[in-house]
Amino acid sequence: MRMHLLVGVLLATLVGSAAPAQSLPFRVVVHSDNPVGTLTRERVSQLFLKKVTQWQDRSRVVPVEMREALSLRAEFSRRIHQRDVATIKIYWQQMIFAGRSVPPPERASDAEVLEFVQRNPSAIGYVSADATLPSGVKVVEISG
Amino acid sequence: MRRMVLACAALALVAPALLPAQSFLERMDVHGYGGWSFGRTADNKTTNHFLFGHSRGDYSHSEFALNLSIAVNDRLKIDAQPFWHSGHHANQTSSGMDYVFAEYRWSDAFALRAGQVKHPFGIYTEVFDVGTLRPFAALPQSVYGPTGFVGKAYSGVGFTGALYASGGWGVSYDVYGGGLEVVERDVGFQVLAQGTDTTGKTLNFAETKAFRDVIGGRLVMHTPVAGMSFGISGYTGTRPVAPVERRRTVYGAHAELLTDHWSLRGEGAHQTAKEGRTIAGAYIEAAYRLTREWQVAALYNTLDAELDGVSAADIARAPSLLRHEERGVALNYWFTPNFVIKASYHEVDGNHFAQPEPVRVRSVVAGNALRTRTELVLLGAQLSF
Numbered sequence A: 001m002r003m004h005l006l007v008g009v010l011l012a013t014l015v016g017s018a019a020p021a022q023s024l025p026f027r028v029v030v031h032s033d034n035p036v037g038t039l040t041r042e043r044v045s046q047l048f049l050k051k052v053t054q055w056q057d058r059s060r061v062v063p064v065e066m067r068e069a070l071s072l073r074a075e076f077s078r079r080i081h082q083r084d085v086a087t088i089k090i091y092w093q094q095m096i097f098a099g100r101s102v103p104p105p106e107r108a109s110d111a112e113v114l115e116f117v118q119r120n121p122s123a124i125g126y127v128s129a130d131a132t133l134p135s136g137v138k139v140v141e142i143s144g
Numbered sequence B: 001m002r003r004m005v006l007a008c009a010a011l012a013l014v015a016p017a018l019l020p021a022q023s024f025l026e027r028m029d030v031h032g033y034g035g036w037s038f039g040r041t042a043d044n045k046t047t048n049h050f051l052f053g054h055s056r057g058d059y060s061h062s063e064f065a066l067n068l069s070i071a072v073n074d075r076l077k078i079d080a081q082p083f084w085h086s087g088h089h090a091n092q093t094s095s096g097m098d099y100v101f102a103e104y105r106w107s108d109a110f111a112l113r114a115g116q117v118k119h120p121f122g123i124y125t126e127v128f129d130v131g132t133l134r135p136f137a138a139l140p141q142s143v144y145g146p147t148g149f150v151g152k153a154y155s156g157v158g159f160t161g162a163l164y165a166s167g168g169w170g171v172s173y174d175v176y177g178g179g180l181e182v183v184e185r186d187v188g189f190q191v192l193a194q195g196t197d198t199t200g201k202t203l204n205f206a207e208t209k210a211f212r213d214v215i216g217g218r219l220v221m222h223t224p225v226a227g228m229s230f231g232i233s234g235y236t237g238t239r240p241v242a243p244v245e246r247r248r249t250v251y252g253a254h255a256e257l258l259t260d261h262w263s264l265r266g267e268g269a270h271q272t273a274k275e276g277r278t279i280a281g282a283y284i285e286a287a288y289r290l291t292r293e294w295q296v297a298a299l300y301n302t303l304d305a306e307l308d309g310v311s312a313a314d315i316a317r318a319p320s321l322l323r324h325e326e327r328g329v330a331l332n333y334w335f336t337p338n339f340v341i342k343a344s345y346h347e348v349d350g351n352h353f354a355q356p357e358p359v360r361v362r363s364v365v366a367g368n369a370l371r372t373r374t375e376l377v378l379l380g381a382q383l384s385f
Helices: A001-016 A041-048 A069-083 A083-098 A110-119 B001-018 B021-027 B189-192 B360-366
Strands: A026-031 A038-040 A123-128 A137-143 B028-041 B059-069 B076-087 B091-106 B110-118 B147-163 B170-185 B208-223 B228-241 B242-256 B262-273 B275-289 B294-308 B321-337 B341-347 B373-384
Touching: A026 A069, A041 A123, A041 A137, A069 A083, A069 A123, A083 B059, A083 B147, A110 A123, A110 A137, B021 B028, B021 B262, B076 B373, B091 B147, B147 B208, B147 B242, B147 B262, B147 B275, B170 B228, B189 B294, B189 B360, B208 B341, B275 B321
Parallel strands: A038 A137
Antiparallel strands: A026 A123, A026 A137, B028 B059, B028 B373, B059 B076, B076 B091, B091 B110, B110 B147, B147 B170, B170 B208, B208 B228, B228 B242, B242 B262, B262 B275, B275 B294, B294 B321, B321 B341, B341 B373
């Protein structure tokens, strides 16, 4: 019985860690000209927190955020940054007043985020998992 | 004030000239912070002043600052922060420029900063007055008080950058050179060194001292444990005090853990100066969010100073002027991460920071009436946007 339980827990753990992307309620999107196809969760977090500000071709990363009140923002913060939105806001206060960086621009809907990414080849954003993508925007797979 | 107005005017004139009007507005970020604090020492017989409080209660401490950041292009940005402050100890009002500098970034790992740049030392120097980034109304005095450990900004040139590896490890650094102004409380040192004769001598709560030819740096290690980092900082510089140059060397170490519920910070700093004094200060600060709104916090602060060239008999007149030991607790209510009401209680043993008004220190020491224990209650509102 104990063995079955252990195997069950192990399987659940493996399945859980192998398929995080399927369970995410959002999709990370970039411009279709961006060669990036897959990013780790950690790298996505670094890009949105502007800890890493250049793509591999050295062009500037331009992240775009959802408005703070939206539930998708809270989900993204929890799954990608592994932090509450409030904690991330404190991080940005620290960056702003230290003269280090400013938070990404915010948009109010999937459509506005997609339009921003469509117009900006260096942009990265996230939208609801069921959002319809226009031409010029592609999904980035999240690994790890 | 004139310097601040000139800097703001220069920024306002230069930045739009570099950018088209619409682009200028899109690339400018305006933020700010402010606050008000009330402080009262609990025992009305106590003559000591500490932080924003004294025995009659002080309502007058308030401040406001604007933070302007203009991204001229992808590589160049300009930052400025004018401030206004009023308070009992600052002769009612003051204003000025916390910092104004340009940053040119080649990569995440390498950027140049020039101007009046936030002093990178320890945890709090770059966000010195921002109340929404700390659990207590005031910063831990043993490192961030008028000890001469840190300045608000260095005037000169520096390099900064950060590198993040996979697995959560990262490192960020600052190196800089130039001039640095630090604020110190000298009253205790002067009273012990010069005696209690009051004729012809003026004492101030705090004095600003300018150091030049300063070289310094900070190195912070970010760990795979999200929110946990460790760092070391240090600088050395000289101050001309006729007929000699007096060198001061300051170094410190810090550790920080920030999670959704906890903020734990610890820091120590040590100062040796060829001015006949050595100061060591350290603090531990812990805060826990009970709910999204309610937060409790605790603080332990300690500082010890040594004064060379002063006889043991002179120091024995008031050894508490060289010591500060403080325990504090706080209860905070956060309306949002940008607005908080804070109430705290502080118990102090020692008179390095908690002491009578400067004009009275000598007579109080001479009369053997210096109270070494001070209790303080602080109430404040702090905001940022």
